[in-house]
Amino acid sequence: MLPAALQDELAAVLAAAGVGKQTTLCCALSGGVDSMLLLHGLAALRARLGFRLVAAHVHHGLSPHADHWAAFCAAQCASLGVALQTFHVVVDRNDPAGLEAAARRVRHAALGGVACDWLVFGHHQDDQAETVLFRLARGAGVRGAAGMAAIEFGSPGRLRPLLGLRREQIEQAARDAGLVWVDDESNVDLRYTRNALRHRVLPALEAVLPAAVPGLARAAAHFREADELLDALAAEDARRCGGDILSRTAVCALSSARLRNLLRWKMRTLGVEAVSRTRLFEIERQLRFGAADKPLRLPLGVLACCVYRDALWLERAQPENPVARPWRGEARLPWGDGAVRFEPTQGLGVSQRLLRAAGQSWLVRRWPGLAMRVQNGRPRRRFKNLCQEAGIAPWLRDRLPVLQVDGEAVWIAGIGVAADWQCMAGEEGVLPVWQQSVDQSVTDAGQ
Structure with missing residues (x-):
């Protein structure tokens, strides 16, 4: 039986997301201690909150133990009366982005196909600290440094109700409850960046700054708040500059930071990740100093920034050719x-x-x-x-x-x-x- 305080913490996040009757939650189940504690915690809250619980396991086929993990997850779900869906995926071991990124991409693609209202993940505070540190080291902006949110609305939405707990708290709670779990041997392979951060960098940082992990988690919350304010500013700037079709004159009257913030926001509203700062600086230069009467179509990743007369908009860089x-x-x-x-x-x-x-x-x-x-x-x-x-x-x-x-x-x-x-x-x-x-x-x- 999980501690009442832990169940209350889980319940508070679910309640904040509006989870209740007629809501279906899907627990992303790897078989590790985090996801097993999450599965049992959610199962214990079903009667209290009235939601329907299912689970999903992604079989990557990267470990010789992958079949055992899938069978373990199936047995655990059966004991709790939770329907489990197992996805067998193929990960490109030669992916240019690396094996970690490739596995993460196919995993999230598989989970995105589950019929549910919310995908629920077992990420905790140490995961958040690793994420923030990793992204900051790669030069992330405010949005990237915001890390993971406990509640992300969407179709389906994403919940991370353990985000306020440390890894050791989760392991202790699992031991106290008599839970069993599996250990992925790749989690100690220091060739992977995340593992190196987890086993080398963060322990060294905590030796100097004992509160580094919760401090990084708090920083993520501050970055997230700042990102929300930047989005609100961009939405207001878009409204003042014309709405869907912007006025080039009005856009160029904005400060440089606000102009680039507006373009990033416009890209995200179209479901596209923002391009590099270097590219945005070049777009800004051409908008400000290009001939006012010259049509422009400037590449912006998969989109293009277009200007005709005083109208400015974003469109697909390579649109599909229409057929009669x-x-x-x-x-x-x-x-x-x-x-x-x-x-x-x-x-x-x-x-x-x-x-x-x-x-x-x-x-x-x-x-x-x-x-x-x-x-x-x-x-x-x-x-x-x-x-x-x-x-x-x-x-x-x-x-x-x-x-x-x-x-x-x-x-x-x-x-x-x-x-x-x-x-x-x-x-x-x-x-x-x-x-x-x-x-x-x-x-x-x-x-």
Whole structure:
């Protein structure tokens, strides 16, 4: 039986995350002392908090004991009435990032596939100290130095309810409760960076500064708070500079630190890790000192920072090329990295009456000689002129979806509906809307 104080500490983290009835927790179970204590602690709290508990074990195949560990985990879960899912993964031993990083990547990819609300890990305070020290030594910024959070919301979210405990506290609690666990022999292999930090660096540091581990954990909390403030500042700067599509003039009016902070935040909101400081400094230089009237498309990792006239946005550096598709009235058609939605309307968009009387309809890219009249009484305008008037950057034009009916352009994303095909007041219509996955320059481009 685990101590009541330990159960209360676990329960406090779960409660702070909103865990209760109808919530499914998945314990990431390696078989080591940390995860075994966590498994038994969570199992003891099921009746009290009403959540459903499952477990997942990742079989890396790197140790000759891997089969034994998987069988051990299965037996422990069976004794507690916990359903276990075992993932057999393949780790690239020659991964350029190293074996540790490769194993961590495939492990988290496997766990991410578990159907649950929260993944629960047995990380403790010593793990946090190692993480902070490792990242600081590699030149991490505020976000990296923040280490691991006890609660990370997401789909699924991540919980680390043991983060406030030292390794020796966990081992003592496990012994006192009569628990059994397995030991991974690779944990003492000093060729791995984490092990060297754990067995050499941190003991030497604690010999000089006995409170080094809790001190590093407190520093992580301070860094996390600072990171939250930087995110809040970036969100406010984005709002003041235009929102999804920023004003280059407004962005360049920010201080250098705030400009780079805004770009990092923008990248993260698109699910992409920030690039190096060197690259950000170069992007800033070109934004500030490049010709104001010159279009820019600056590589930013898997993204590109784009400027056209005074508009600034991020888009995928190598977007998927769209493929022409026939349209037969579907509500949605794939287009490149995103899709085109066809929304039913009244008095807006393309006339359904005219579409029903027409022949073939296709979603295509521009073609030679493409022209369209967007207002009655005005001449037809070439595609290039229409794009210039609509402020669509040159490199985007080949990706614009065009609704072609019987060889005629009736709608172009970001430009609108051809005058001869527009709905009359009160008439049934359909409004095409282009949605892109990352590129925000003409996202939700309808009329």
